Amino acid sequence: MTNDKFDITKEVALINAKLPALPRRPRKNLFDILKIQHREIRNSNILAYFFNPNEEHGFGSLFYDSLQELAIEKIKAIKKSHPDILFNDINSFDEIKEVNTEEHTKGAKIKTKSIDIVLEGEDWVIAIENKINHYLANPLNIYWAHLKSKKKTPFGILLTLFPYRIEKLKDGFCFLNITHKELIQRVQQNIQLTEEISDTDIFYLREYFKNIESHYYHLKNTPEMNKIVQEIIDNYSEISEILKKKVEAEKHVESQINEAFSEFGYVKASKWFRREDKKYDLYFYIPPASELMRSNSLWLCFEIRNHTNQDIDRNEFQEYFRMKFAELPNFQQDELVSSNQRTHAFIYKQVNFFENENSFVEKFKQVLELLIGEAHSPVKKVENYLKDRKHFFTF
Template sequence: MINEMNGIDESGTWHDAIAVFTEVPASSTEATRPNIFRIAGFPRRETVSSNVLAYFFDPAENHGLKDMMLKALLPTIHKEDMDVSDVSVSTEVSTGKNNRIDILLDLPDISIAIENKVDAGLYNDLADYRSWTAKQSNNDSAIVIVLHPFNNFVLKDHPSAQGLVVEQNLFDVHYDELFSNALGMLGEYSLDADPRAVDLLQQFIDNYSPERKQKKMDNTSTDITQFVSQANGIEQQLVNVFQSFEKYTEAVRSKLHTVHSDLISRWAEESPVNGKSVTLADDWEYIKRHNPFENQYYAQSFKLENPGSGDVDRVVTCEFFFNIKFNDGYVSSDPEYGSFNTIWYKAYWGGRNTSQKKPEVQITDPYNQTLDAKLTDSNEDIKKAVEAAVERTLKDNWNI
């Protein structure tokens, strides 16, 4: 059917319409990632922010980042070389005047009272914070920090600053100053840290960083403007493209799910390597439905029974998946090396529920390879190609 208003063939091909989208995107905005603070409904809750900060300030906590956040804070108050060997962290500490200190850090050589401001204005008795902290710690070098996200924040001559000297025993620290210092050290510290804690810190920064929020807003506006301009006059063709691609992805997921299920049943009855006792260690499908241009993984782990003496972890995981874009957090693809008819394959040591949970020890080289079968091939041909790749991988890496 031809749309008489713009001459668009609404039911026909859309190749020419897609051709106009060869321009490099104006911005590099990442898709909005899940964020526990927004999901839980307290993206700007001050007590939540203080509790999370206190958790990361405490080197003894189970995040594994040790003293990273403390060392990110100390340069903001000109105390880079301060001893952090013995630290006590408290929250909601009541003073003699029943004021409450959001976060209290007791270090060997200094005590730091932090007033954490997220949205509310500054009206606190900061002199009371400082005097109470100095008395409790028997340390006259106690200081007060106002931690905040405001760009035009001025402590000098502020009513709450009376009795204190800015840049001596009273400091204001911007969230992004603290975050920038922390991110600069994260690469080194994250090697021994709990990955869930690192992800929590990243989510916290994403949620509370004014700089990141403003950048996302700017990028969003730019992306909308560019897309509206590019799509002008070819809206229906683009809708047709999207609908057609959704049908393709659902059809491929259904086909590969069937292939995977059949292979699991077959491997459960007979070893994928003739003459060897190989058992299934785990299997799963990793589904990504939020972004149509991302993949679904079909993975299977294999364990060699009764390995040679000294061999501890003999689990190999093999995955096959589709589409021309993938990023599993370890390896990203280049669309030039694949097509919508490509099936990808990779293998690595370990797998879920094993001592090597993450696919960091790669087996296939290059890591992501094209399988010797196409999506348009029959299910049996795809199963044969997967089985051949799996058997080759296991034989090569178990030396059998």
């Protein structure tokens, strides 16, 4: 099929129509046959394999990104009804550097059970207590102390079959509950089948899904992966072409974002954009192009980070700008957050941003002109706030 005759909309609709119906009840999988379906250690091992982006599977950070998305959404919901509950800002956790299973706690006065899965980044660490068949009877406070001993920002997750009560620790922080069902459903939503993913990778993932599925008699949302594999094989060239165009489109939008920020004197710094002259400890964050395109929206926030975030009165800063920009169109000041890593000055959102009659980059530059370029722009007001309080920062 040549590119000039390739109709993405038509092919996507045809292929989607061919995908099999959702199963009512899963058949036996390898975990069942080997009689290890209830062994939490075995489940943790394969889960850790998928969490590790450096393993041989072709899914990259799929599992971790899905877990992080779920955690962010759940914390936001919990905060509305339980504002006193504390969670560290998992949204600031970047790529995984190390994944361990059955990690022994350090410095404990009593012999304790090991932590099932530990994910570590450069300056953060996540403990995952993986529950398949047992009630929770684990010393979470000892686990938490172990995480804090690493001198990194800690986060705790209870991964359970069914929703569990919030587990509050001695210092007010909590282990967040995420169910296995929620995790595999989010993975399914986010999965991108590319040429780099082999049939073996899909087989492993299918067997893991089916093992979790076997614990939910009423679960109807998981497709039979073997049938999906066959449909992928039957339509491989068409799917590859769709994926190729999708990836190239995302790269194009990413380059336009970089170009637009550059015109306003901002350069990429990890996941963020900051002034090229580094005069202020202020950053823009904008989600990846794939997320912007998926949601057909623009979302970005402007925030203080690092040294300035530690030195300034964060509550006063947040409330000042919450009120300052509350009435401006497309500003979402009720969603501002603050943590040890960052404090929002403003959040800007615009839906239906990708419109046929207007190019993305021109619309995006108009937004940056509004936020940065104008004489009394929100960014200049934040900079003046820091200037008045003598909060300058350069490397």
